[in-house]
Amino acid sequence: MSIELSQRFFFDAAHTLERAHDSAPSRRVHGHTYHATVAVGPAGPLDAGMVVDLALLRAAIASVRERLDHHLLDEVPGLGRPTLENLCRFVFDHMADPRWTVQWVQVERPASGDACRLGR
Numbered sequence: 001m002s003i004e005l006s007q008r009f010f011f012d013a014a015h016t017l018e019r020a021h022d023s024a025p026s027r028r029v030h031g032h033t034y035h036a037t038v039a040v041g042p043a044g045p046l047d048a049g050m051v052v053d054l055a056l057l058r059a060a061i062a063s064v065r066e067r068l069d070h071h072l073l074d075e076v077p078g079l080g081r082p083t084l085e086n087l088c089r090f091v092f093d094h095m096a097d098p099r100w101t102v103q104w105v106q107v108e109r110p111a112s113g114d115a116c117r118l119g120r
């Protein structure tokens with residue numbers, strides 16, 4: 001049996017994307033609203049019936065959100081090419097914490113139905 005606790009957050013950000021598929025809109029600076037979900041499991045036995053207190057998870061999410069929200073993603077240190085895939089990796093890595101185990105991260109663009117999920 002396994003247990004997961006998840007939280008969802010959103011951020012608005014701009015980016016450009018050079019692609020093999022020729023797309024002028026992608027090359028121009030444009031923006032998306034991204035929705036991200038982080039799912040974590042316990043680092044050990046449940047503590048007081050909690051995987052982790054949601055307040056602690058929310059604080060960690062706030063810290064990663066700050067690096068992305070209202071930023072030009074092309075310039076975010078450590079992100080690399082601003083794709084959904086790299087955003088998943090970025091959030092996954094920045095949520096690492098000895099108090100929990102990150103199980104998966106999903107980043108979506110609800111307006112276009114695009115989503116990427118990175119799990120262990």
Ligand SMILES: Nc1nc2c(c(=O)[nH]1)N=C([C@H](O)[C@H](O)COP(=O)(O)OP(=O)(O)OP(=O)(O)O)CN2
Nearest residue numbers: 017019021022023024025026030082083084085112
């Ligand atoms: N594997 C991925 N492919 C693409 C990503 C991504 O994150 N991972 N991202 C994009 C763009 O961010 C883009 O803004 C969305 O592109 P698209 O849906 O293709 O829309 P366009 O306006 O560029 O229209 P086209 O019809 O494709 O010209 C793209 N790919």
Ligand SMILES: [Zn+2]
Nearest residue numbers: 015017030032
């Ligand atoms: Zn885009």
